[in-house]
Structure formats: structure tokens, C-alpha cells
Amino acid sequence: MKETRRHTRQLKVVWDAVKDETSHPTADQIYEKVRATMPNISLGTVYRNLQKLVGEKKLKVMTLGRTQHFDPMVDRHDHFICERCNRVYDIFVNSRKKIRPPFLSRRGFKVTSHQLALYGLCKSCAE
Amino acid sequence: MKETRRHTRQLKVVWDAVKDETSHPTADQIYEKVRATMPNISLGTVYRNLQKLVGEKKLKVMTLGRTQHFDPMVDRHDHFICERCNRVYDIFVNSRKKIRPPFLSRRGFKVTSHQLALYGLCKSCAE
DNA sequence: TTTGATGCAAATCATTTGCATGGGT
DNA sequence: ACCCATGCAAATGATTTGCATCAAA
Numbered sequence: 001m002k003e004t005r006r007h008t009r010q011l012k013v014v015w016d017a018v019k020d021e022t023s024h025p026t027a028d029q030i031y032e033k034v035r036a037t038m039p040n041i042s043l044g045t046v047y048r049n050l051q052k053l054v055g056e057k058k059l060k061v062m063t064l065g066r067t068q069h070f071d072p073m074v075d076r077h078d079h080f081i082c083e084r085c086n087r088v089y090d091i092f093v094n095s096r097k098k099i100r101p102p103f104l105s106r107r108g109f110k111v112t113s114h115q116l117a118l119y120g121l122c123k124s125c126a127e
Numbered sequence: 128m129k130e131t132r133r134h135t136r137q138l139k140v141v142w143d144a145v146k147d148e149t150s151h152p153t154a155d156q157i158y159e160k161v162r163a164t165m166p167n168i169s170l171g172t173v174y175r176n177l178q179k180l181v182g183e184k185k186l187k188v189m190t191l192g193r194t195q196h197f198d199p200m201v202d203r204h205d206h207f208i209c210e211r212c213n214r215v216y217d218i219f220v221n222s223r224k225k226i227r228p229p230f231l232s233r234r235g236f237k238v239t240s241h242q243l244a245l246y247g248l249c250k251s252c253a254e
Numbered sequence: 255t256t257t258g259a260t261g262c263a264a265a266t267c268a269t270t271t272g273c274a275t276g277g278g279t
Numbered sequence: 280a281c282c283c284a285t286g287c288a289a290a291t292g293a294t295t296t297g298c299a300t301c302a303a304a
Contacts, residue, residue: 006258006303027294042261047294049259063190066268067293080236089236093228099245101220108250109207109216115244118226123235133278133283154269169286174269176284193293194268 005052013038014049018059024069024088062115064088078115082122089122132179140165141176145186151196151215189242191215205242209249216249 017033018025025033031046050070053059060071062079064086080089099114144160145152152160158173177197180186187198189206191213207216226241 008259008303010260040261044262044295045260063193066190066193066195068193080231080238083239091228091231093226099220099243101218101245104207104218104245108253109247110253111207111245111247112210113246115246116226116241117243118228118231118238118241120236120238120240126235126237135278135284137285167286169288171270171287172285 010034010038010041010045011049011052013041014046015053015058018050018053018070019072021070021072022090024062024071026067026069030070062088078117080118080120080122082125083119084121084125087122091118093118137161137165137168137172138176138179140168141173142180142185145177145180145197146199148197148199149217151189151198153194153196157197189215205244207245207247207249209252210246211248211252214249218245220245 013034014030017030017037027043027047027050030050031041031043034041034046050059054061054070058073060073062069062071064081069088075092077090078093080091081087082089093116098111100111104111140161141157144157144164154170154174154177157177158168158170161168161173177186181188181197185200187200189196189198191208196215202219204217205220207218208214209216220243225238227238231238
């Protein structure tokens with residue numbers, strides 16, 4: 001039961017398409033971007049490679065509505081989500097503080113990570 | 128353009144089915160529960176009434192994977208999500224503190240709410 | 255050569271929607 | 280009576296999957 005990983009052209013192209021993204025693209029947006037380089041890659045392959053990258057912890061998934069958005073794992077950050085335009089902004093709130101509520105550990109729960117999302121109106125929508 | 132609200136039997140039955148739930152049921156689970164009382168209610172109606180309750184801020188939606196879970200709005204609380212069994216636990220972390228990072232207001236962003244989720248292993252899965 | 259990865263299309267799953275009819279007001 | 284809400288079924292949208300073939304190793 002060993003995990004084999006082949007370095008395919010399509011895996012590389014998908015990774016190249018997301019690794020510097022700050023716009024939290026969807027699988028479909030990544031698909032469109034990748035098609036510029038590799039016109040007949042299939043959407044299924046994009047999905048499979050995104051999953052693989054998530055499994056390798058190189059990407060994080062965030063679900064908005066029922067659509068997944070992919071976010072390269074850089075430094076730990078949180079999100080501000082505009083309730084009007086639905087844009088997602090990366091923000092840094094107490095980024096290095098771990099949240100480990102004592103009542104949880106007392107009850108035998110192990111906290112490994114957390115995700116904070118703030119909601120409101122972004123600058124362009126507020127004015 | 129006024130919001131009309133009719134008090135239908137099905138709206139009441141759906142609300143009764145969720146209002147005291149602490150198990151974060153899905154639309155389908157609510158549908159099944161409601162069918163005990165009203166066997167030929169339709170799934171579409173359950174969805175429509177859940178939306179309505181969300182619009183009235185009586186329910187909150189949380190998406191896990193690609194499925195929505197409904198949570199009656201009681202006191203502000205956060206969530207612990209077990210990464211093994213996917214159960215959702217309500218927790219209370221600094222429940223009355225508002226998070227309003229100064230750098231956001233400085234940039235003209237208006238924060239109205241936030242949501243914190245902790246991830247890890249729950250008691251039963253950890254041992 | 256071996257066998258994991260791909261492209262394609264069909265399948266799945268949650269949710270939404272169009273439409274004729276029913277039931278609050 | 281008016282017209283919003285319902286039941287039903289078909290439609291939608293995102294994601295997954297089966298399978299024959301391709302291409303890393």
C-alpha cells in the first residue's frame with residue numbers, strides 16, 4: 001500500500017496555475033487558466049490534481065456556497081468575505097496564536113488547526 | 128415590493144423540526160424528520176422554507192464538504208469539527224468579544240460578524 | 255513493461271426551478 | 280378573489296467516477 005506519485009505534465013501545469021494565486025480561484029477558473037497552456041487537459045484531471053495537492057497540504061480548500069475555492073498554503077492567514085460581492089480577502093489576525101480552549105482538552109478533544117472568517121462589506125461595496 | 132409572509136403549515140413544521148436541534152442537520156435529515164408529521168411534504172418545500180428561515184436570521188447555514196447544515200441561531204457560538212468522524216460540536220470561545228481588526232476599518236472594510244471553526248479529533252475519535 | 259494518470263463522457267449528489275394547483279389572507 | 284406557497288418532476292451546477300488508453304518509472 002505505497003503511495004506512488006508520478007510527475008505528470010498536467011500536475012505541474014495545475015500547480016503552476018495556482019501556486020501564486022491570491023484570488024482564491026475555483027476549479028473551473030483554474031481549468032480555464034490551464035487551458036491556455038495545455039488546451040486539451042480535461043476538467044476531471046484538474047480536479048484530480050487539485051485533490052492531490054490538497055492531500056499534500058500544498059493547497060487549502062475553502063467552500064463558499066457550494067463551490068470550492070483553492071488557496072495556496074502560505075503563512076497561516078484568515079479570510080474576510082464580503083457579503084455583497086462575495087470577494088475573499090486574505091487577512092492576518094493574531095496569525096501565530098494557537099487557539100486551544102482548556103475546556104476542550106479537558107474533555108479529550110485534540111485541536112490541530114482553526115479557521116477564522118470575518119464577514120461584512122469590503123471597501124468598494126461599503127461606500 | 129413588500130415581503131409577504133404566509134404562515135403555512137409546512138413552514139411551521141419545518142421550523143419545529145429545527146428550532147431545538149443541536150445536531151446541525153442537513154436539509155435531507157430535516158426532510159426525513161418532518162415527514163413523520165407531514166408525510167407528503169416535498170423536499171423542495173423543505174429547502175424553500177429553510178431558505179426563508181435563514182433569510183429571517185432564525186437559522187444559520189454552515190457548509191461541510193458540499194452539503195449545507197442548518198443551525199438554529201441561539202447565542203453566538205463557534206464550532207469544533209472532528210476531522211475523522213465529521214461531527215460538529217458547538218463550542219463557546221470568547222463568545223462576546225467582537226473581532227474588529229483596526230487595519231480593516233482603516234481600509235474602509237465593515238465587519239459585521241465572524242465565524243471561528245476549530246479542527247481536530249473529538250474525544251471518541253482521539254482515544 | 256508496469257501500472258498510475260489521463261481524457262472523455264456518463265453518473266452522482268445537493269440544490270434549485272418551472273409550472274399547474276392549492277390554500278392563506 | 281388574489282397571489283404566494285406547495286408538490287412534483289425536470290433542470291442545474293459542481294464534482295466524481297468508469298473505462299479504455301497513454302505515458303512515467
